[in-house]
Amino acid sequence: MALPSPNPTPHEPDIAMWGGVGSGKTAFLASLSVALNRAEGANEGWRIIGADDVSNSELTRLRTNLLEHRIFPRPTDVLTSYNWLVIGPPTRGRRVWWAPWKRHPARAPKITFSFLDGPGGLFGKSEYSVSKEELIKSLVKSRGLIYLFDPDRRGQISDAFKNLDVALREVESQMLGDDKYLDGKLPHYIAVCITKYDEPNILRLAEEYTDHGLELPRVPDDQARDFFREVLARDLDQNAGIIMRLLEASFHESRIKYFVTSSIGMYADPDKGFDPDDPSNIIDVPGQDQKIRGAVHPINIMEPVIWLGRMLYPKTMGRER
Amino acid sequence: MPHPHIGTKQTNHSSWVSTGRHLRARASFGGELWSGLGWESLGNVSESELRGQLATLIASFDAPVVIAGIADPGIKLFKLHLDEAGTPQVSRLSRLTWAELRSGRDLLDQALRESLRGSVVESVLVIRSGSGREQEAAGRVIREHSVGAQVIEVTGVKIEGLLRDLVAETPLRQAYDLVVVRERAHDGTLELVGRRLFAKGSVPGEPADETVTVTDPSGVLIAISAWATPVQPSALVSLHHAPLPPGRHRIKAVLERPGVVRFPGIPGLRADDRPWSEIVAALPVRLAPPPPPVHLICAVEVTGTEEEVGARQERAGELIELLADIHPDPRRVEVSVIAYGGHVFGNRYPDRSAPEVAVWAASPIQALDALRSLDAEPSQYPVGAQVEDMLAEVDARLRPGTQATGTVLLTVGARPPHPPRSDTSRVLPCPNRYDWQQLLRGLEQNHGLRTGAIWDGEPRHAPPAWRRLGSAALWSAAVPADEDLAIRLGVLPPSSAPLSLPLIT
Ligand SMILES: Nc1nc2c(ncn2[C@@H]2O[C@H](COP(=O)(O)OP(=O)(O)OP(=O)(O)O)[C@@H](O)[C@H]2O)c(=O)[nH]1
Ligand SMILES: [Mg+2]
Numbered sequence: 001m002a003l004p005s006p007n008p009t010p011h012e013p014d015i016a017m018w019g020g021v022g023s024g025k026t027a028f029l030a031s032l033s034v035a036l037n038r039a040e041g042a043n044e045g046w047r048i049i050g051a052d053d054v055s056n057s058e059l060t061r062l063r064t065n066l067l068e069h070r071i072f073p074r075p076t077d078v079l080t081s082y083n084w085l086v087i088g089p090p091t092r093g094r095r096v097w098w099a100p101w102k103r104h105p106a107r108a109p110k111i112t113f114s115f116l117d118g119p120g121g122l123f124g125k126s127e128y129s130v131s132k133e134e135l136i137k138s139l140v141k142s143r144g145l146i147y148l149f150d151p152d153r154r155g156q157i158s159d160a161f162k163n164l165d166v167a168l169r170e171v172e173s174q175m176l177g178d179d180k181y182l183d184g185k186l187p188h189y190i191a192v193c194i195t196k197y198d199e200p201n202i203l204r205l206a207e208e209y210t211d212h213g214l215e216l217p218r219v220p221d222d223q224a225r226d227f228f229r230e231v232l233a234r235d236l237d238q239n240a241g242i243i244m245r246l247l248e249a250s251f252h253e254s255r256i257k258y259f260v261t262s263s264i265g266m267y268a269d270p271d272k273g274f275d276p277d278d279p280s281n282i283i284d285v286p287g288q289d290q291k292i293r294g295a296v297h298p299i300n301i302m303e304p305v306i307w308l309g310r311m312l313y314p315k316t317m318g319r320e321r
Numbered sequence: 322m323p324h325p326h327i328g329t330k331q332t333n334h335s336s337w338v339s340t341g342r343h344l345r346a347r348a349s350f351g352g353e354l355w356s357g358l359g360w361e362s363l364g365n366v367s368e369s370e371l372r373g374q375l376a377t378l379i380a381s382f383d384a385p386v387v388i389a390g391i392a393d394p395g396i397k398l399f400k401l402h403l404d405e406a407g408t409p410q411v412s413r414l415s416r417l418t419w420a421e422l423r424s425g426r427d428l429l430d431q432a433l434r435e436s437l438r439g440s441v442v443e444s445v446l447v448i449r450s451g452s453g454r455e456q457e458a459a460g461r462v463i464r465e466h467s468v469g470a471q472v473i474e475v476t477g478v479k480i481e482g483l484l485r486d487l488v489a490e491t492p493l494r495q496a497y498d499l500v501v502v503r504e505r506a507h508d509g510t511l512e513l514v515g516r517r518l519f520a521k522g523s524v525p526g527e528p529a530d531e532t533v534t535v536t537d538p539s540g541v542l543i544a545i546s547a548w549a550t551p552v553q554p555s556a557l558v559s560l561h562h563a564p565l566p567p568g569r570h571r572i573k574a575v576l577e578r579p580g581v582v583r584f585p586g587i588p589g590l591r592a593d594d595r596p597w598s599e600i601v602a603a604l605p606v607r608l609a610p611p612p613p614p615v616h617l618i619c620a621v622e623v624t625g626t627e628e629e630v631g632a633r634q635e636r637a638g639e640l641i642e643l644l645a646d647i648h649p650d651p652r653r654v655e656v657s658v659i660a661y662g663g664h665v666f667g668n669r670y671p672d673r674s675a676p677e678v679a680v681w682a683a684s685p686i687q688a689l690d691a692l693r694s695l696d697a698e699p700s701q702y703p704v705g706a707q708v709e710d711m712l713a714e715v716d717a718r719l720r721p722g723t724q725a726t727g728t729v730l731l732t733v734g735a736r737p738p739h740p741p742r743s744d745t746s747r748v749l750p751c752p753n754r755y756d757w758q759q760l761l762r763g764l765e766q767n768h769g770l771r772t773g774a775i776w777d778g779e780p781r782h783a784p785p786a787w788r789r790l791g792s793a794a795l796w797s798a799a800v801p802a803d804e805d806l807a808i809r810l811g812v813l814p815p816s817s818a819p820l821s822l823p824l825i826t
Contacts (some may be wrong), residue, residue: 070667200743271671277742278750283667285704293667293749 015113015308016138018167019148020160024195024263025117026073028148029082030062031263032305035298036086045089046302051112055083066264070292075119079134082115086309111309114142136170144308145190149243151205151231152196161243168250189255189311191304192247194228198262198299200280205231206260216266216274216297224258255311259304265297365474371448372483374473378446379409379491386444387414387436389470390480391459393451395419396429398436399484405556406547407495408580411484419455429459433466445470450478489578493523497558497582499531499572500544501825502604509607515546516825519576530573533823536608538647540564542593542600542821543572545582557597558582564589567650572823605818612814613727614653616682617644620711622734623698624662629777630697632798633733636775638692639802640731644812645685647804654812655726656688657681657718660695661711663702664739664752672752676711681718700736705748708738708790709757716760719768728770729810733798735777737786761789773810775802 019025036048050056058080065071088109139145149160171186181187196202197219203210209223209230219227232241247256267281268274283291366374378386378401385402395418404410415432422429437445445467449456452474463470498515505512518529535541545558558580563572565587575583584590619637623630641656648654661676679691715730739748741756751757764770774791776783777798788795794809796802807813 201745269671270669277754278752279743280747280749283702283749284747285702291667 014111014142014312015115015144015146015305016135016142017115017117017146017148018135018139018163019193019195020150020163021119022075023148023150023160024261025148026062026076027066027263028146028193028195028261028301029115029117030066030073031296031298031301033059033063033084034066034296035301036305038298046306047087049085049087051083051085058082059084066292066296071289072292076117077119079119080117081138082113082117084113084115086111086113086305088309109309109313111313113305113309136167136174139167139171140174143188143312145188146193146304146308147190147247148193148195149228149231150196151194151202152199161246164243164246168246172250183252185252186250187255188251189257189308190247190251191257191259191308192228193259193261193300193304194224194231195261195263197260198264198266198279198281203266203276203279205234209260216268216299217276218299219260221257221259221303224260227260228258257304257307259300261300261304263296263298263301264292265295265299267294268297270294365476368475368478371473371475371478372487375483376487376491379487380494382409384444386446387467388480388484389433389445389447389459389463391447391449391451391456392480393453395422396432396459397481398432399481400436401484401488404580406558406580407556408547408558409488409491409494410580411488413481422455422459429462430466433463437466447472448478448480449474450476450480490525491579493519493521493576493579495547496521497523497576498546498548499533499574499823500546500557501531501533501823502820503825504608511604511607511820513601513604513822514825515548518545518574518582523576525576525578527576528573529576530571531823532569532571533825534569535565535567536824537819537821538567539819540821541570541823543584543587543590544597544600544822545574560593560595560597560600561590562593563587570823600821603818604822605820608820608824609814609817612648612650612653614655615644615648615812616655616657616726616728617641617688617810617812618657618659618715618728618730619688619692620659620661620676620708620715620730620732620734621692621695622662622706622708622732622736623660623695624700624703624706625697625735625777627697629735629798630695633775633777634692634695636796636798636802637731637733638689640807640810640812641685641688641692643802643804643807648813651685654685655682656685657683658688658691658695659711659714661707661734662698663700663706663736664710664749665701666749674707676707676714678714678718702749704736705739706734706736707751708732708734708736708786709741709751709755709760710753712738712757712760712764713753713755716764719764719770721767727811728768729773729793729812730764730770731773731775731810732790733775737784757786758789771811773806 017025017028033048036046048059050059059082062073065073088111090108147164168186175181175186176184197206203217206219206227209219209227210217211220211223229244232243264281266274266279269278281293281297283293382401383403385400388399388401390397390399395416397416398414399411400414401409401411414436417428417432445463447460447463447470449460449472460472496517497519499518501514501516502511503514504510516531516533518531519527533541541563543559543561543563545560547556547558559582561584563584572584573586575585577583617640619641621630621633621637625633637658644654644656645651658679659676660679662674665672665674679695680687683691711732719728737746737748738757739751739755740746741754741759742750744750761770761772765772771793772790773794773796774783774787775796775798776787776791779799780791780795780797783791783795793811794806796806804813808815
């Protein structure tokens, strides 16, 4: 089935991001800057740089806080846009039939990722209406979405629902009004990220979905949706179950992908490695800022971004799902 | 052999009976008396003869004797009697000068009436050391009151001093015992018994001693009782409190005079005037079981402010001092001091911090020194402390078979232990994965360990971990450690009624 193509206009933001208050949006970006530069295996060779001075210094700041000061970002209070350039490993040059003696030079995929990071509370509060409009605009114009869901905020799922519900209605009313999208679904690709996987209680909850065969445990992508459902089912709030239905009603099923993510990852002892008895990578002292305990191990942070990249630029990045 | 001077009359009513050399005052006095031995029949005696006679009298009389001393300055009336404890006592009843008597003969009548009043058993002995009209007249007056009065004439004798000297020198008429306590062989209950210090007939100046055990840290009561017959105790002769420490003591006694025993060499001795019945009522039925040897392990958390750590040191110190002061056997008290802090997280190098054993199984004094030398450390991770590492250290140091020693672990601090593995508390697990609950259980099972805790906050707000650490007693660091805490911890035996009397075994 041929789906309508997302808006291909170049200079619009490719990817917009949203999620509830404190769902881990800014930390995600900080971690992304770490993750890309450390990528190995299939994702090896990816780098991230700022596309302009401001974005560059923001990038550095986020990274420094996470890696050196070992602190999480402050809560975001203004809508900030980051223009980052994600540069992939060069693909082999291709021969073309009209000039087989010539090889096109190898080309590295370069994707402009414009992230709009706003305060998570935007949708609940009228005083943010200006920023809200801007965020809606970015959601409408972008072609890829990163939606962050915090599984650790028990009792706040109804907030998450409201947040999602309001945002989607606004976006839908702007996009589905005309006849452009006949099937009544939004054209975006959306990466649904269940964040803070490193939290010991989330790890426990995810136990049966977890792949333990790696250095750090991880919920494989094909288990992520089921795990998300389990997280939602845990909450007695009726709205919880609706969240998934809402997402799947608004987007094409084939354009939704679930990821279980952690911006900081689990603690791994420098000598002994990861120990399931001592997974927490956070030093949490009441009345003090949380500190990151050991090395940052981003889990599933660049994967959603690269997945979106592949979906949006299948030619440069190779189509893979 | 009848006494030559003090006459005898062996009737039912006679006042003086001489049996051998013993003069005895006995039967009642009254009716038609004094036949055969008249006033005049008593002649002059020498002072030494008088002394001998009186000494014999004092050593043997039973019923009170009134002695009238008629001398140049006037008349003195004395009473010789036995006090409650059977000790001869002489007391002066009245003293009248001739000038006073001249102004009214009634005075003498009155004094004599009072002296003899209310009793039919008094005998009267007149000792006349002055001669003259007035003296003779006085003798007559006395005879009017007491027809059986006997008169001895003697010259140049100070009668009062003589009587007092003789009473003080007279041999004991009763045996004197030290009242002690012993355990009955068949059931261990306590009974009062006497240990003979001075036999009947002992004379002043005689020494005696007895070795006893003092059990009450506040001292011992030294009670002397007189025993008229082997089975019948008479009243108490004297009662003193001696501030002797617990342990065995040789109590040295010297018979000062009848009714007075001295205890040389006991500083701080003082008379105790509590009623004997009260003392006997307060005696325990049985001896408290001997306190077992104690090993008190004070584990003090040194992370926190100076004040917090200071209060913890103070509390632990109070308990150690208490032990040193009032444990019945301080030689059986061992104290260990362990300082523990917190684990360190978030460093790139591994956490090497570990509890520090300042002293192990040392004397209370050494332990106090060690305790004082601990310094407060700022807390790096204020939500947990190395309680579990401390327990592991204790576990490693307690040798098997320490069960016999009452081992008590007193944890003094604020923060909860680190869990062995990540749990809902959000307190990071112990890097060594020690399991504090398992360690505690093991210590309790293998070493009979008792656990007490002094927590910074109020015990009723203490988290479960601290309640567990304080199974036997949970105390607040804001409250001085006292005997109650020591008893609850089992480092001091429960206070039973102390045994105030000496113990013999
Ligand atoms: N354990 C864990 N906690 C995280 C992670 N990411 C974020 N957090 C926690 O969530 C808090 C909020 O993270 P942010 O990245 O500021 O969340 P946000 O969505 O940007 O929040 P607002 O800007 O206030 O809307 C952080 O301070 C951390 O305490 C993660 O990967 N693991
Ligand atoms: Mg933010």
